[in-house]
Structure formats: C-alpha cells, structure tokens
Amino acid sequence: MKKGENCDFLVVGCGMAGTIIARELAERSDKKVLILEMRDHIGGNAHDFMSENGIFVHRYGPHIFHTDSQRVFDYLSRFTQWRNYSHEVVGDIHGKLLPIPFNLNSLHLAFEPYKATRIEQKLIDIYGYGSKVAILDLRRQPDVELAEIADFIYDNIFSYYTRKQWGLAPDEIDSLVTARVPVFISNDNRYFQDTYQGIPAKGYTSLFEHMLNHPNIELHLNSDARRRLRLESGEVFFDGCPFNGTVIYTGPTDELFDLRYGRLPYRTLDFVFETHSTTWYQSKGTVNFPVDREYTRITEFKHLTGQALNGRTAIVKEYPRAYTGADSETPYYPIQNPENLTLYKRYQKLTEGFSRLYLLGRLAEYKYYNMDTIVQKALELADTLIKS
Secondary structure, eight states, X not given: OTTSTTOSEEEEOOSHHHHHHHHHHHHHSOOOEEEEOSSSSSSGGGOEEEOTTSOEEETXXXXXXXXXXXXXXXXXXXTOOEEOOOOBEEEEETTEEEEESOOHHHHHHHSOHHHHHHHHHHHHHHHOTTOXXXXXXXXXXXXXXXXXXXXXXXXXXXXXXXXXXXXXXXXXXXHHHHTTSEEESSSOOBSOOOSEEEEETTOHHHHHHHHHOOTTEEEESSOOHXXXXXXXXXXEEETTEEXXXXXXXXXXXXXXXXXXXXXXXXXXXXXXXXEESXXXXXXXXXXXXXXXXXXXXXXXXXXXHXXXXXXXXXXXXXXXXXXXXXXXXXOOEEOOSHHHHHHHHHXXXXXXXXXXXXXXXXXXXXXOOOHXXXXXXXXXXXXXXXXX
C-alpha cells in the first residue's frame, strides 16, 4: 500500500471516529482500508495506558462512556466488556463540595434547610422533578428566590469556570455549548443520566486494538497526513500519486487546506499528572474548581478504572488555554461562536469540490461531540458509503 494503489479507503486519524469507520468499511465492504495516524499510538484522545508507577491512567483526561443508543452500546460491546461505572463530580465552592451539575442535593448543601426546601418546591412546580434546566433559562425567572439561586449558580459554578475553560464570557459562546451546563431538578448525583454508562473493562486502548484487528485494515502510526495527502483541482493525491478511492478525514479541516483562511480557534489543555502516596486522593472521580485555582478540575483515575491499589494513586490537573497550533499541542474544544462557524463554513465549502472526501468527527466538523455521538455518526457514514 505504499502508494495507495491497493487501498480502497483512506482514513485519516485513529481516534474513535477513524477506528470505527475503518472497522465497518473493512468488515462490511470487504475492501482495503489504510489508516494514517500522526501520533505514536491508537485511540486518539481516549488512549489509556499503565504509567511507570503502575497506575492505569487516561493520557488526555478522563473519558467516561455514556449513551442512550442501543445500537452504539451493542456495537462497542462487540469489542469490550464493561466496568459498570457512573461518574460523579463535585465542585469545590469556597471549600464546600457540592454535586455538579447543581441539583437538589447541591441546593440543600448550599442554603439553609427551610429556604432550600421552599426553593426546591418552586423548582419542581415550575419545571417538574427530573427535568434539566439551562442556567441561562433559570436566570430569566421573575421569582426573587429563584433569581437568587440562579445568580448563586451562575456566579459560583458557571461564570468563572466558563471563562477558565473557554477564555470567553458565557455570552460570547454558542448557546449549544452553555446548555451543556444544566441545573438538575432531581436528587441524582450522577454526572450523566444515560441508559448505558461505563468504562471498558480492560481500557480504551484494548477496545481500539480489538476494533483494529481485521485483515483488511492497515495502520500507519507516526504518519502525518499533511505530508502525504494533497488536494488539488478536485483531485486527491496520496504519496504523490492520484488516489481514486474514498478519503474519510477526522483531523482539523483548516489544516487539510494549509490554513488558507487562517487557523480555526480551539482550546487546548495542559495536563499535569501527579502520583501520591495515599490510597485515595479525593472522594469522587472528578473535583471541579469553579471559583479558584488555575486548573479547572482534578481527576483521580482509580475511581474510574476500579484498579485495586493500596497506598498509591494518580491524579491529573487540567489547565485550559488557547490553542496555537504548536506540534506539542492538541486541539480539544472548538470555540463555537458565529465568527468561528463562518470561518469553518469557508473551509467546509472547499471540500465540496472533492466527491469522495468525507469529514467526520469533532475536529473535522468543528463541533463538540460526545463519544457516543461520534460512534453513531461513524456507523451512519459507513451505512451510506457501503450502499453507494
């Protein structure tokens, strides 16, 4: 496959999107698939590994699988067993730990009992028990006490955290992003309420290894598609030769066209890993820091993985900052606002001249997707390509 002449499908990226589309095409169409991955490992941002201290960690921050889709869950279950894990997050609000997202339990921890009970009843009467309310919607309520609780959540949990995470004020970010921070009118402390939740029992890397184990898949690690793939006048060139197959691209779309219109803005993260000589560092898998500290959260991996290890644990602190495009950085979060989406659409329009080029995934589509959505989109694209 050195020149791509024996490859029917070329997939750029070996994260969740690229791996699933490759497996589906290889298995269901019985055609050859070549994956180009610029990193030295599979799994994209979900990659996990055993650290030198003997602790299983997620290299790019915590990844918790959750979905309501039977198809998505059943598909991944072909390649892994699951550890039954429901993620719980607390926020350190001036030294007091409150469940995050803010819920009725948080309400009773933050306010005196009589007041909290009264506000709880108002929330249930207006929204219904079990509902989710965007904080910006709650702030529009005319009731004085509801306005007070909305301001408390906005000031202590939402506003500063948003500025740290995104480098922007809440009103400068697309509402689809801010809506991801709801208030739960329930006593359910789980961060996700999906039907299916868990962590691959042997880790995400093992899951990817099983998906990639197919004779029609060839994988090239340390392979930068920017140096091997060229788009010119409606034609795709691979390693300098015309490529007549199908390309599925999961990387940043601006880089596919050499930043022709300028770089699309992203947020990146600096991860600081620490090992501590204690069995447990914190009470929950993740502790958020909405009102102080330079980092946004601390995750302790043993809560997620279930690894039994006494007297030693590992954590990671996350420091968000602007993505500059340096080789050492990873673009994690597209900053969705009207200006950036307009820029993305200019790049997207450039792809329309290539009939067998498809964009797939968070980077390529410049959208904030959960893992299960990526799985669903990869399966749907495979359905389309196999039928064509």
